[in-house]
Amino acid sequence: MNLEFLKKLNFNRQFETEAERERVLKHAAADSLASGKRAVPTIIFFEIIMLGMWFLQGGFFSSMEHIAYFIAYTSLLLCSVAAYIILIAVGRDIEHRYRLLQDLSVVYDAFMVIWSVYITAIDAHYNGSFSGIVFITILVIVPVVSFVKPVFYVIFHVVGCGLVLAIISVYIKDDVWANIINFSVFAIISLISSLTYYGVRISSYKRQVMLEDAAERDVLSGLYNRQKLGRMSPVIWKRCVEKEMTLTCILCDIDDFKQINDNYGHFVGDEWIKTVAEIMKQSVHDDLCFRYGGEEFIMLLPGEDLKDGIHVVEMIQEKLKIFPQKPGNIDVTLSFGIYEGLPSAEGDNIEKFFSKADALMYQAKRNGKNQYCSERV
Numbered sequence: 419m420n421l422e423f424l425k426k427l428n429f430n431r432q433f434e435t436e437a438e439r440e441r442v443l444k445h446a447a448a449d450s451l452a453s454g455k456r457a458v459p460t461i462i463f464f465e466i467i468m469l470g471m472w473f474l475q476g477g478f479f480s481s482m483e484h485i486a487y488f489i490a491y492t493s494l495l496l497c498s499v500a501a502y503i504i505l506i507a508v509g510r511d512i513e514h515r516y517r518l519l520q521d522l523s524v525v526y527d528a529f530m531v532i533w534s535v536y537i538t539a540i541d542a543h544y545n546g547s548f549s550g551i552v553f554i555t556i557l558v559i560v561p562v563v564s565f566v567k568p569v570f571y572v573i574f575h576v577v578g579c580g581l582v583l584a585i586i587s588v589y590i591k592d593d594v595w596a597n598i599i600n601f602s603v604f605a606i607i608s609l610i611s612s613l614t615y616y617g618v619r620i621s622s623y624k625r626q627v628m629l630e631d632a633a634e635r636d637v638l639s640g641l642y643n644r645q646k647l648g649r650m651s652p653v654i655w656k657r658c659v660e661k662e663m664t665l666t667c668i669l670c671d672i673d674d675f676k677q678i679n680d681n682y683g684h685f686v687g688d689e690w691i692k693t694v695a696e697i698m699k700q701s702v703h704d705d706l707c708f709r710y711g712g713e714e715f716i717m718l719l720p721g722e723d724l725k726d727g728i729h730v731v732e733m734i735q736e737k738l739k740i741f742p743q744k745p746g747n748i749d750v751t752l753s754f755g756i757y758e759g760l761p762s763a764e765g766d767n768i769e770k771f772f773s774k775a776d777a778l779m780y781q782a783k784r785n786g787k788n789q790y791c792s793e794r795v
Contacts, residue, residue: 439626445623447516450523451509458502465495468723474772483544490537497533501526525564530556531574535581542585553582564717571612606686638688638711639695647708655768658720660759665720665768666727666758669775670698673751673787682746687713689745694752697737701730716772724758725792731756731790751788755779 467640472484504522505779508515534556541552541718577621583598632645642650658665672694679687691713698707704716710716719727731754738752755778757771778791785791 423768434623438624441627442617442620443520444513444516445520445626446619448512449623451505451512452518453616454501454505454523458482458498458505462502463496465491465498469495483540486544486665490533490540494533496794497526497529520566527560527566527570528574531578535578535585539585555576566612566616568609568612568616571609585772608660639691639709640693641695641698641704641707641709642717643709644711647710651718651768654718654720655761657762658722659723662722662760663721664758665718665761665771666724666756667723667768667771668717668719668727668731668757669710669754669755669772669779670694670715670717670731671779671783673753673783675713677747678748678750682748686748687745690750693740693741693745694750697734697741700737716775721753722758724756724792726788726794727756727758735788751783753779753787754790755782756790756791756792757795767773 424429469488472488494689501522503706505519508519508522525677534553538553557575586598634642636643654665657663662725672690675690678690691709694715695707695709698704698715698717702719706720708716708718716727719730735752739748744750755775757778758775759766759771759774761768774793778793782789782791
């Protein structure tokens with residue numbers, strides 16, 4: 419195994435941008451959450467059944483062997499209950515806490531591997547034989563149950579294998595090499611399944627993100643479309659309400675766009691839409707830029723005030739003036755409406771901000787175009 423292969427275990431090179439990586443991992447976290455909600459309760463159920471049977475037999479503390487097994491199954495039960503509670507809590511805000519779910523998966527899987535080593539040690543100590551069935555099962559199933567980078571499984575395998583091989587050499591004197599070979603084969607199968615499953619799921623999530631992105635993006639400008647605005651704006655509004663943040667809404671329109679199409683052709687008009695969109699993306703994070711319709715664009719600036727909005731507008735105007743390759747070799751101007759307010763849970767909604775910014779933009783046009791009008795509540 420060379421260093422280049424180890425680097426590929428993270429699959430980082432499959433992502434073209436950081437934004438794409440985060441969106442893919444959010445899909446993965448949601449899927450992992452669903453898998454965890456099925457797998458962890460199943461483990462809890464069987465642990466309760468196991469402890470219940472021991473309770474009915476009265477064998478909890480009858481010997482050190484029973485105590486050792488009781489500790490093992492009780493620890494797994496308590497850890498699984500804690501993991502399930504955290505899963506439920508994280509699931510309420512998976513959009514912003516998906517990294518916590520990833521960390522939880524790593525910790526829980528590491529615990530499962532160490533726990534299986536402990537069970538294997540108890541079996542070897544008290545029964546003098548190595549079946550390794552629990553350990554092998556854990557190695558094969560864990561990569562499928564949760565979504566964890568294969569690089570972690572390399573670490574899990576090295577630690578787990580080292581411990582189990584040490585146990586075999588201490589307690590078992592016969593057929594040591596046969597057990598080592600059998601165990602190694604299953605360990606390799608587990609690692610391959612982890613690599614394959616992770617890679618397939620990453621590719622699947624990436625295709626899903628690409629399809630979603632295609633449906634949410636305006637083909638001409640490359641900005642989010644009005645449908646995406648309709649889905650994102652309530653989320654932005656809610657976040658501003660919860661964090662008591664201001665929201666600045668900027669509505670932009672290309673001046674005399676109909677005359678541009680009539681005099682220079684629709685190709686030049688389309689190129690100017692692309693150019694304005696590119697300048698906007700250079701000035702504001704493209705997740706906050708939307709093509710509102712025709713030659714109109716909207717920018718949402720959560721947590722920013724009127725001064726910040728004016729700065730963005732002046733930056734766009736300046737970049738527009740010095741843009742090196744102007745479609746049709748003509749100059750184009752923009753009119754802006756800038757509205758700042760404090761979103762509230764009662765009364766107002768984001769449509770009011772759109773309407774106010776739109777009215778301010780038309781006021782800028784009436785005042786002579788190539789300017790902005792602003793208002794703060």
